[in-house]
Amino acid sequence: MPDPLEIFVAIDLVSRREWGARAPRGSYSSLSSTKGVKVHYTGGRVDPAIVEDHAKCVALVKSIQNQHMDGNGWMDIGYSMIACPHRKVFVGRGPKHLPAANGSGLNSGHYAVLGLVGSSGLVQPNDEMLHGILDAVEYLRDRGGAGREIKGHRDGYATSCPGEPLYAWVRRGAPRPGGGGDPDPPEPHPSFPGRTLKYPPVMVGEDVRTWQQQMRTRGWSIDVDGLYGEQSRDVARRFQREKGLPVTGEVDRATWNASWEEPVT
Incomplete structure (x- = not known):
């Protein structure tokens, strides 16, 4: 059975210009490829009304960029792509650019894709959002050299992100809703990294x-x-x-x- 992500899907892309992104404060660090993608959630409350009003999704993405730039002091929004509950995918930093959301020392390993759910309010991703996340993954594989891994932010970083509902989906192998059949089983565990971990030095x-x-x-x-x-x-x-x-x-x-x-x- 073919991998659902190998079946072309026309992505409903929202460009930075379309969502009114601020210009980055500098040049992005470049990436030629990654191990894959890490999935995130907002970590705060998301108004459930965004499900009925896409304009609220746009406003939320803009507020996240403002927080990352003005609150965190980052050069731009930290995510590579953002998926909303209308199966629209916002361009964040985009492919071939180093994200900032995975954690210090972790950003070169994976792109960062945000699903617009939070820790309260809207916490359960709908099918359209899951499709959007997978559309973003496919886009990053095609345009950014993303590898096969789809992981949660908490995989390798001590955090509750991407929340229990979204992480449970990731752990099931991130299947496409309504795709039919069982998804390819996930790797039984992360493969040996190829270097022996030892001390000293740290x-x-x-x-x-x-x-x-x-x-x-x-x-x-x-x-x-x-x-x-x-x-x-x-x-x-x-x-x-x-x-x-x-x-x-x-x-x-x-x-x-x-x-x-x-x-x-």
């Missing part, structure tokens, strides 16, 4: 944060900060003893894979 990166988040999910007391230092090394040593692996304090391929195996109960 290693930094999204792969470190991904492993730390998984260990915390398993119940280990560990900071999810993307810094592989003494604490991470000690957790790795104890985990290796538990699993009967060589106790090195280094997250090699065997330790990485074991971190996602179901614990024996």
Whole structure:
């Protein structure tokens, strides 16, 4: 069965000019490709009335840009694309440009796509918004070299984003609504990043944060900060003893894979 994202869909694109975007305060950093896309939500209250009035979607996107530029001090809105509940996709920073919404050190790995839902008010994405998010993903694959991954903001970063309803959809493999059949199963776990995580010196990166988040999910007391230092090394040593692996304090391929195996109960 073909991947639904490989079937061309004519995207209903809202250009920056059409939504009245402010000009960026400088030049974007360029991207030639990414691992994929991370999905976000607003994190605040979204007025449910946007479902009935697209003008309110435009106003919300403009307010987000203002917050990012005037509140955060960013050069522009942080997202690559924004999907609203009318299956319209707003151009944020767009393809080939570094986003700012994924977190420090994480932006070059994935584009950032916002769904216009929040932590209160409108929290459940409708089918049109899910289609819009996938239209944006397809667009970023075609125009921006985005890879196959579709993840939530919280994958690799300590946050509640993109909220439980949207994240549950991501975890199901981000299927197109009404697409028929089952989506391709997601990867059983993130693939080994190709470098062994060890200390000293302190290693930094999204792969470190991904492993730390998984260990915390398993119940280990560990900071999810993307810094592989003494604490991470000690957790790795104890985990290796538990699993009967060589106790090195280094997250090699065997330790990485074991971190996602179901614990024996």
